[in-house]
Amino acid sequence: AQTVTQSQPEMSVQEAETVTLSCTYDTSENNYYLFWYKQPPSRQMILVIRQEAYKQQNATENRFSVNFQKAAKSFSLKISDSQLGDTAMYFCAFLDTGTASKLTFGTGTRLQVTL
Amino acid sequence: SAVISQKPSRDICQRGTSLTIQCQVDSQVTMMFWYRQQPGQSLTLIATANQGSEATYESGFVIDKFPISRPNLTFSTLTVSNMSPEDSSIYLCSVRTGEWNTEAFFGQGTRLTVV
Numbered sequence: 001a002q003t004v005t006q007s008q009p010e011m012s013v014q015e016a017e018t019v020t021l022s023c024t025y026d027t028s029e030n031n032y033y034l035f036w037y038k039q040p041p042s043r044q045m046i047l048v049i050r051q052e053a054y055k056q057q058n059a060t061e062n063r064f065s066v067n068f069q070k071a072a073k074s075f076s077l078k079i080s081d082s083q084l085g086d087t088a089m090y091f092c093a094f095l096d097t098g099t100a101s102k103l104t105f106g107t108g109t110r111l112q113v114t115l
Numbered sequence: 116s117a118v119i120s121q122k123p124s125r126d127i128c129q130r131g132t133s134l135t136i137q138c139q140v141d142s143q144v145t146m147m148f149w150y151r152q153q154p155g156q157s158l159t160l161i162a163t164a165n166q167g168s169e170a171t172y173e174s175g176f177v178i179d180k181f182p183i184s185r186p187n188l189t190f191s192t193l194t195v196s197n198m199s200p201e202d203s204s205i206y207l208c209s210v211r212t213g214e215w216n217t218e219a220f221f222g223q224g225t226r227l228t229v230v
Contacts, residue, residue, distance in 0.1 A: 045221035105158045
């Protein structure tokens with residue numbers, strides 16, 4: 001079974017600064033997907049960014065980028081130019097491509113962006 | 116993409132009673148899932164709702180406690196039966212539009228409080 005670990009329960013960053021959220025995972029699969037989801041106080045889960053394991057290039061979406069280290073099973077999220085609207089819970093998630101095909105979530109990191 | 120309407124958004128229930136949560140999607144989807152998110156915790160998969168057949172439950176969750184229906188490709192219900200205060204959680208419906216579409220979409224969740 002896959003496990004996803006987020007070692008930072010809470011993080012704080014000042015507006016316009018950069019912050020990195022950590023995620024590690026454990027799997028015996030070779031093909032899989034990794035995600036970062038954001039859950040603001042509204043509870044709506046929103047996909048932030050996706051990485052395919054067979055792609056070496058790190059995914060980027062505007063101010064959000066990842067550092068994917070497959071051998072180390074590490075998948076960190078970097079948020080640049082942080083904005084107040086980035087305040088939320090961030091969940092790292094793993095999706096295998098087998099018949100089970102279900103998401104496994106980490107424990108989450110609560111990010112607070114301050115003025 | 117998929118837009119999910121989940122009802123009710125919140126409820127307060129007496130212990131020993133049951134609550135049925137509805138999940139309506141604006142398009143036909145292949146995969147539907149139900150998650151539980153206990154206060155301040157991550158998302159835990161309860162079951163995969165299968166159209167036209169019995170749901171597939173994860174370890175620790177049973178059909179008698181969490182019966183699920185999925186009569187078609189756009190609708191599913193989750194019932195929380197014989198509730199106790201330990202069932203107080205957020206329950207989320209999630210869908211993927213196809214087996215090869217890796218992005219998961221989420222409803223806004225149902226916040227259940229059992230008193």
